[in-house]
Amino acid sequence: MNLKAQFALIGLLALIALLAFPNTCIARRANKDCGSSQCGSLTIRFPFWLKSQPRDCGDPRLELDCENDSNRTVLVIEQGKFYVQNISYSDRTIRFVDPSLATPDNCSPPLSSFPLYSSSCRAYSFDPTRWGFMYIVNCTIPMESSVYVDASRCTTNTGSSSSHQLPNNFYFLNGRTPPGHFNESCTTVARVPSSLRNISGLATSVIYEDL
Numbered sequence: 558m559n560l561k562a563q564f565a566l567i568g569l570l571a572l573i574a575l576l577a578f579p580n581t582c583i584a585r586r587a588n589k590d591c592g593s594s595q596c597g598s599l600t601i602r603f604p605f606w607l608k609s610q611p612r613d614c615g616d617p618r619l620e621l622d623c624e625n626d627s628n629r630t631v632l633v634i635e636q637g638k639f640y641v642q643n644i645s646y647s648d649r650t651i652r653f654v655d656p657s658l659a660t661p662d663n664c665s666p667p668l669s670s671f672p673l674y675s676s677s678c679r680a681y682s683f684d685p686t687r688w689g690f691m692y693i694v695n696c697t698i699p700m701e702s703s704v705y706v707d708a709s710r711c712t713t714n715t716g717s718s719s720s721h722q723l724p725n726n727f728y729f730l731n732g733r734t735p736p737g738h739f740n741e742s743c744t745t746v747a748r749v750p751s752s753l754r755n756i757s758g759l760a761t762s763v764i765y766e767d768l
Contacts (some may be wrong), residue, residue: 596623666712
């Protein structure tokens with residue numbers, strides 16, 4: 558499968574998302590509170606539940622996994638896999654990150670996906686007052702405009718392993734970029750949550766620090 562086809566399957570991207578827990582929909586379900594479990598430093602309890610628990614221990618949409626080799630809490634959904642960094646049961650939020658951002662020597666931009674807006678029964682709710690978004694585009698030619706911010710995380714070295722090679726011409730674009738500013742040689746491969754309202758002219762390192 559070529560790179561373009563892989564991107565088409567991956568779809569939209571979310572790096573770190575702040576989401577509201579479901580409430581009224583859970584109340585109508587027969588799921589029970591099975592008590593708390595521990596995965597690394599995180600306490601997992603209703604409405605979340607671990608894959609190792611009985612299936613009626615939480616909301617089926619909020620299943621988490623605990624990786625045996627790292628004791629890392631993982632959220633796996635149709636759009637991708639995410640590492641859970643924190644769960645706050647008091648303010649009803651979960652914070653998670655794309656796995657590529659947790660790997661310093663990974664040269665690829667984050668490619669997992671998460672819906673940015675509410676799904677059925679408000680299972681997930683993206684807070685637009687705190688987060689905007691950016692596009693990641695892949696262009697067939699280099700862009701010489703400050704609107705296009707280089708999204709490459711590593712310098713390609715012909716002597717390095719191909720697994721650490723980053724395909725050329727990945728760029729960040731502001732989420733509110735007018736359609737007329739999208740170059741026809743570029744394809745949108747992701748939409749990335751970000752607290753940055755305007756990225757034009759910013760250094761790549763600043764953007765990744767935000768992500």
